[in-house]
Amino acid sequence: MVQQPEIQDIYPLSFMQEGMLFHSLLDQESRAYFEQASFTINGSLDTERFQKSLDALIERYDIFRTAFIHKNVVKPRQVVLKERQIRLQFVDISHLDEAAKETFVDHFKHDDKKKGFDLQTDPLMRVSILKRAHEQYHCIWSHHHILMDGWCFGIVMKEFLAIYKALGKGQLPDFEPVQPFSKYIKWLMRQDRKEAEAFWKTRLVDVKQTASLPKTSSSSKGKLEQMAFTISKEQTERLRKLALKADATLNTVFQALWGIILQKINRCDDAVFGSVISGRPSDLEDVEKMVGLFINTIPVRVKSGPESFLTLVSRLQQESLKAEAYSYYPLYDIQAQSTLKHELFDHIVVFENIPAQREIESLNQADAFDFTVDHFDMEEVTNYGCSIKIIPGSSLYIRINFDIGLYDPAMMKKIELYLRHIIGSVIADPNQQIAQIALLGEETAKKMLYEFNQTELAAPLAPTLHSFFTRRAALSPNMPALRFSGGILTYRELDQYTNQLAIRLRKKGVAKE
Template sequence: MGQQPEIQDIYPLSFMQEGMLFHSLLDHDSRAYFEQAVFTISGQLDRERFQKSIDAVFERYDIFRTTFIHKNVAKPRQVVLKNRPSRVQFHDISHLDEKAQDKYADRFRKEDKDKGFDLQSDPLMRVSILKKAPERYVCIWSHHHIVMDGWCFGIVMKEFLMIYQSLRDGRLPSLEPVQPYGKYIKWLMKQDRKEAEIFWKTRLADLEQSASLPKKSAEPNGELEQAVFTISEEQTNELKNIAARAGATLNTVFQALWGLLLQRVSRCDDAVFGSVVSGRPSDLAGVEKMVGLFINTIPVRVKSGSFSFLELVRHLQQETLQAEAYSYYPLYDIQAQSPLKQALFDHIIVFENVPAQREIENVSQAGSFDFAVEDFTMEEVTNYGCSIKVIPGNSLYIRLNFDTGIYDRVFMKNIETFLRHMMKSVISDPEMSASEIALLDACEARNMLDAFNRTETVEPPAPTLHGLFTRRAALSPHRPALRFPGGMLTYAELD
């Protein structure tokens, strides 16, 4: 019989960890919350030093030595082991030609993802190296989201690089003392859940309907597609100016725009969507340097009312600050306080304030490092059919991930057009009424109608644009419509 591992600590799961464990057990084949970073290493790589650096990271942070016990227990617990090795896989593919190398790497990434993680038995972070040339490697760094969020991944990678570099001189770097994740769990267990329940029940009271992006089906097919675009530096600065005038953040400005977009496609003036928040309590000492899962998903409610856009942003910022004290409250309990229950929202927005890839690439390229990290990509899968990631910088980078079985490709691609028009409108006049902000102007709407109708069966010409809308609405009376000055653009026109 093998020797039982020594236990260092045992404590409950955070609310978000409980949710991720539940989804993992509910659907064993799902790869929701599987995180996979892939990047190129250019330069000399010492395999032994690389392994020792990984070992040092595991020793430094207890979350990587944690197993999630859920079998034969009354309530799941996370158990921190004193030791938990993780062997770096190394594969030399330098004998293959470039095309074969790329094919091998793609297959390896897929197989690594298909393998997934057993939350009770596996180390929940693993690293593999594919050698393509003497000074060219591909690193595949995978972990389950239950052990850490994106902010933490940036911390871990930067420290890993520092450790690797210092070990060249036979020493470990001088790093700040680690604050254990269990300290956060203790803080979390002390929070007043009844007070949080009352807050969210009040916030979501009288909500009558969910606001969602139009769907072509309720059944996902598991195939994710992306719609990616960048807002110019000039327009990004203008949006930042609006945020400053409202005493708000750029994140709040984007949330206001997104809420209005949902209102237009859902034909309402009250919209709710999910927002992923950092979840790090400001009153917990050392929380900024802790490594673990802190994020939570909470609802954002946008009611345009009689507000101008600037007033809406200001109001939304105030509501965001009020919600911070209760952002730890589990989403399933928040949904229970809502009249809409599980139908409260069906997609999420992530505003990534500190992009891990940018920080990691900057660290690796600074100073006398043996190698540089390049071409960093991170694949993240959630249990939502649609997620929107917003990455700020000199320019605003926006990426929509959506399941092609649920959402229409054409409509999702047109979200870029809608957002660009809305941004242009509010930049031109931040004081304009929020209820008057349209997805398209009349000219853009006519062009969109013409473009899509060219591929359809020819109909007798309508005497007026209004007549065309009326006829098309009669053909699809239950499809949502997109508002713009002078009429409606039915979703049927986008099929």
């Protein structure tokens, strides 16, 4: 008879955890919220000590011994077990040639991701070590996002390394007592949801359209492509100075930049996008030391008028501070307060510090370990077709993940051009009016227009207006052709309209074939 595990605690899920559980059950084949960190270890590695360090970490934090029970219960609950084992997987691939090693690592990561996690029965973290050569290893550390956010992973890596170091001397480090995640859940349950509902209803009043990036289709292929680029050190520093001048954060400056891009693309002065926030309440003692899932996604509304970029940034910062008190409110309830509901926004922006990366960098600078770590990478997937991640440093690093079934890679490349131009424009003159900010510089715009017209001239001249739209629809069917108070007409839709009009005119004898 199988012995049932002993239960230590039971409590509700946070709002974000509920959302992740919902999406996991809705599409069990999806790997949204599967987090996979990978890095190379160079030097002497004691795998037995590695396992003992992992065991100590699991014993220290309740969240790593938690199961998410959703079957045969009225409402899902997270159940903390007194004990739970996570066994380190070790695979020796040192006998393979370099090409075969790379292939093996890629396939291993893919299979690990494909395996996923059963939130009710599985330990929700897996750690594997692949031995590539003498004193060279590849570590793959996976977990479900429902356990913790990126900030927590930095805390975990720091403590894991401290435990590994101390065990080398036959002891455990003298850590401060853990603040359990349940403490945050209790805080969350005390919040006034009616007050939060009223705040978001007021904040989202009169939002009339989804501010989307141009899409080529409405059908996802389930395959993501990544585009990344870096803003120069000089421009990053000038953006920081601009933020200081506006009494704002660098995050708020980027939100203003992104809002303007969406406004210009959608020909509007009001844009909403999703923003992932840390979600750690400042009035909860020691919250910065807790490990669990605190993040939330909330809407950021960038509404501009006859004001300067600097004024816009300052106002957005004030609005952000007001929203902070209600940032715990679940996204599905926030969306319900708007007329657009779940179509309030279709992509998210994440301004993310990576503590894990910093811990690794400090490790490499210390002499306390017999190894160094490099090539750190964290791969994560959300349920959005597009996510924009900004990683601060001496230079801003920007990474755009997008579904190739929904978005054209060439269009995403234009987004980079737009962003670079607007950054150059606002640091040159932060006091310029929003209406004066263009997506492209005059020379670049002329070049693109010339190339576009060259493409047009390569085809035979259209003898009628309708045939022009037919040819144009064949080239770019989903490109906006006309904008009016009711929305946007694409070239495909305009072609269908002019075709119907031509038929009616011919029937009346007004037009010929």
